Amino acid sequence: MDITKIIRQSCKNFQPYIAGKPIETLKREMGLKNIIKLASNENPLGPSKKALEAIKKNAEKVFYYPDSNSYELKKALSKKYNLPTENIFTAAGGDEIIELVAKLFFNPEDEIIMSKYSFIRYNLVTQLMGSKSVIVEMKDGFIYDLEAIAKACNKNTKAIFITNPNNPTGTYNTKVELEKFFKKIPKNKYGVKPIVIIDEAYFEYAALIKDYPNGLNYLKENPNLIVLRTFSKIYALAGLRVGYGFASKEIVSYIERMRPTFNVNLLAQVAAIASIKDKDQVTKGQKLINQEKDFLYKEFKKLKIDYIPSVANFILIKATPLKGKDCFKALLKEGVIIRAMDEYQLPDWVRITIGLPEENKLFIKKLKKVLKK
Amino acid sequence: MDITKIIRQSCKNFQPYIAGKPIETLKREMGLKNIIKLASNENPLGPSKKALEAIKKNAEKVFYYPDSNSYELKKALSKKYNLPTENIFTAAGGDEIIELVAKLFFNPEDEIIMSKYSFIRYNLVTQLMGSKSVIVEMKDGFIYDLEAIAKACNKNTKAIFITNPNNPTGTYNTKVELEKFFKKIPKNKYGVKPIVIIDEAYFEYAALIKDYPNGLNYLKENPNLIVLRTFSKIYALAGLRVGYGFASKEIVSYIERMRPTFNVNLLAQVAAIASIKDKDQVTKGQKLINQEKDFLYKEFKKLKIDYIPSVANFILIKATPLKGKDCFKALLKEGVIIRAMDEYQLPDWVRITIGLPEENKLFIKKLKKVLKK
Numbered sequence: 001m002d003i004t005k006i007i008r009q010s011c012k013n014f015q016p017y018i019a020g021k022p023i024e025t026l027k028r029e030m031g032l033k034n035i036i037k038l039a040s041n042e043n044p045l046g047p048s049k050k051a052l053e054a055i056k057k058n059a060e061k062v063f064y065y066p067d068s069n070s071y072e073l074k075k076a077l078s079k080k081y082n083l084p085t086e087n088i089f090t091a092a093g094g095d096e097i098i099e100l101v102a103k104l105f106f107n108p109e110d111e112i113i114m115s116k117y118s119f120i121r122y123n124l125v126t127q128l129m130g131s132k133s134v135i136v137e138m139k140d141g142f143i144y145d146l147e148a149i150a151k152a153c154n155k156n157t158k159a160i161f162i163t164n165p166n167n168p169t170g171t172y173n174t175k176v177e178l179e180k181f182f183k184k185i186p187k188n189k190y191g192v193k194p195i196v197i198i199d200e201a202y203f204e205y206a207a208l209i210k211d212y213p214n215g216l217n218y219l220k221e222n223p224n225l226i227v228l229r230t231f232s233k234i235y236a237l238a239g240l241r242v243g244y245g246f247a248s249k250e251i252v253s254y255i256e257r258m259r260p261t262f263n264v265n266l267l268a269q270v271a272a273i274a275s276i277k278d279k280d281q282v283t284k285g286q287k288l289i290n291q292e293k294d295f296l297y298k299e300f301k302k303l304k305i306d307y308i309p310s311v312a313n314f315i316l317i318k319a320t321p322l323k324g325k326d327c328f329k330a331l332l333k334e335g336v337i338i339r340a341m342d343e344y345q346l347p348d349w350v351r352i353t354i355g356l357p358e359e360n361k362l363f364i365k366k367l368k369k370v371l372k373k
Numbered sequence: 374m375d376i377t378k379i380i381r382q383s384c385k386n387f388q389p390y391i392a393g394k395p396i397e398t399l400k401r402e403m404g405l406k407n408i409i410k411l412a413s414n415e416n417p418l419g420p421s422k423k424a425l426e427a428i429k430k431n432a433e434k435v436f437y438y439p440d441s442n443s444y445e446l447k448k449a450l451s452k453k454y455n456l457p458t459e460n461i462f463t464a465a466g467g468d469e470i471i472e473l474v475a476k477l478f479f480n481p482e483d484e485i486i487m488s489k490y491s492f493i494r495y496n497l498v499t500q501l502m503g504s505k506s507v508i509v510e511m512k513d514g515f516i517y518d519l520e521a522i523a524k525a526c527n528k529n530t531k532a533i534f535i536t537n538p539n540n541p542t543g544t545y546n547t548k549v550e551l552e553k554f555f556k557k558i559p560k561n562k563y564g565v566k567p568i569v570i571i572d573e574a575y576f577e578y579a580a581l582i583k584d585y586p587n588g589l590n591y592l593k594e595n596p597n598l599i600v601l602r603t604f605s606k607i608y609a610l611a612g613l614r615v616g617y618g619f620a621s622k623e624i625v626s627y628i629e630r631m632r633p634t635f636n637v638n639l640l641a642q643v644a645a646i647a648s649i650k651d652k653d654q655v656t657k658g659q660k661l662i663n664q665e666k667d668f669l670y671k672e673f674k675k676l677k678i679d680y681i682p683s684v685a686n687f688i689l690i691k692a693t694p695l696k697g698k699d700c701f702k703a704l705l706k707e708g709v710i711i712r713a714m715d716e717y718q719l720p721d722w723v724r725i726t727i728g729l730p731e732e733n734k735l736f737i738k739k740l741k742k743v744l745k746k
Binding site: 239241250 | 626
């Protein structure tokens with residue numbers, strides 16, 4: 001049977017996903033005792049102790065389906081953010097939210113604007129729905145060019161993805177820039193402003209910066225805005241898949257109608273609720289990153305390695321004289337997993353997640369070795 | 374902003390999902406100490422002890438993203454079913470598999486055949502993709518009419534959903550019926566036979582019956598076949614969301630390309646692997662259901678309550694003289710959650726999950742009370 005005859009046109013160009021191997025498998029295959037993973041922007045401090053307790057306490061209940069409404073989780077988020085539950089939705093990670101938005105809004109005739117060098121999932125979901133991706137160049141220093149994005153809008157623009165801070169560059173847009181942008185974007189042929197999705201997966205790492213805009217503050221004035229957050233990053237629950245978003249009651253009501261019924265699993269819900277109650281979780285994560293970022297910047301300067309200053313928990317660095325892919329492979333042999341940036345069209349760069357102090361020291365040691373510096 | 378102007382046409386008719394409340398909330402609101410849930414076909418014996426251990430042992434690792442390939446889980450399934458991993462895929466429950474198939478294959482001009490009184494998600498995903506649902510009547514006794522389904526095929530038929538055993542009726546189709554069906558379905562305008570999705574979520578409960586067909590046995594001869602299974606039912610991991618499927622290498626390769634990267638969460642993977650290794654899990658579940666089914670049938674006969682003989686872990690019963698919805702409400706006040714069948718177009722019927730012996734006894738007691746028998 002020739003499957004390409006019957007699959008949807010928009011799925012035909014999907015590339016096979018080549019995922020990383022589990023750490024245990026790598027250890028076995030490479031004959032290594034220790035492997036450190038600085039590849040996926042996880043919080044190496046691990047989940048809140050309260051979350052761990054909640055997981056263990058509720059493990060016996062996993063024969064039940066999850067609460068399909070994430071009732072208690074939404075209540076906890078509502079209290080934390082002082083926002084009605086009707087403006088909040090939950091999903092299996094930020095990834096699912098991006099796909100939910102696409103399935104709800106993207107028609108084949110729609111154009112979706114995204115920035116070059118930003119999270120690749122925006123392009124993937126746009127492809128999935130058969131819509132057109134419009135890729136806008138960045139400003140100098142790998143920063144989102146919101147003015148150019150506003151100018152790129154036309155009658156067919158259905159949605160705009162903004163990542164703030166941006167992945168994989170670690171850069172951010174300021175309050176002033178974002179406020180100007182909201183005013184500038186024009187209405188489309190449907191007579192409304194395009195949906196703006198601000199992906200704030202790394203919100204907590206940037207939140208201490210004075211001119212960093214909290215998307216939540218723009219919700220009332222912009223009914224076209226969807227803000228995306230996650231428990232995968234600073235809350236260290238990536239393995240459990242739980243994200244959340246803020247939007248108008250109307251948008252939330254439709255997302256609720258079309259999302260998979262049991263999208264947030266039972267242990268994810270209890271772990272997330274417990275994490276919210278543990279305020280130390282965030283401050284500890286912020287402190288680690290700020291301290292270790294200083295260490296890494298100093299080392300990069302000593303080694304004359306180009307890097308992009310980051311407000312998130314990862315740093316984009318230039319792997320010269322190696323290609324990013326070769327730097328990745330060489331470090332893998334040394335037991336350090338980082339991320340090459342070919343799929344982001346940045347073949348000379350690698351992205352490293354900021355780890356624990358001993359992990360970062362080891363990384364620098366191994367980096368020196370593979371770059372022969 | 375009038376959101377109906379900009380959402381996809383096929384999402385406009387989605388109904389707000391009104392989910393059940395969490396048991397804890399119901400207890401509080403209804404002033405009840407104990408509530409039993411016989412509503413969602415869960416296995417009340419709970420998960421395997423090995424699964425519980427695996428969850429607790431791996432809880433600290435949830436700051437890592439899940440293995441996006443479910444590498445170890447696929448290996449364990451491959452060994453259990455003696456099938457190459459290239460023929461196996463995993464997903465966040467059977468629900469996600471149904472949506473993956475729809476996103477991969479269903480175009481607006483396609484027709485999708487499903488049976489009346491079967492799992493409602495088939496119709497929902499068909500709506501999501503804007504395709505046409507063709508609903509075929511059942512045979513007497515609420516059994517899938519495979520002959521009528523084969524006859525309903527035309528040039529536009531892209532896929533056919535079969536549930537075996539069927540939810541919510543508990544009935545099944547025999548080997549002979551299924552084999553005839555495979556031969557009878559005609560090719561469509563794409564020059565291939567329609568995709569046949571056999572949903573075997575309740576496989577293990579029916580597996581002991583002599584003429585019940587194991588979908589896996591038909592895979593080689595039918596490259597259009599997708600078999601769906603789950604850890605939510607007899608394996609009692611509904612709360613963790615993990616399902617799996619068997620199909621040709623070609624179909625699996627495309628499902629892998631378009632599925633969400635981290636769709637099976639970290640604890641789901643380790644719990645599922647541990648469950649496979651615990652062979653008692655299945656036999657204990659089968660034994661409980663067979664024993665308790667006998668008890669319930671006898672009680673229904675005594676009470677002159679109509680029921681459909683079931684090969685799964687749930688039973689469809691006629692709530693006369695009450696409407697199903699009223700029976701549900703009356704039992705809820707008594708602390709027993711069952712499922713009314715209005716959304717399945719069966720307003721006179723309710724579906725009850727077979728529970729633990731003490732739960733079934735209590736259910737019969739409360740049923741007598743609300744039906745005044």
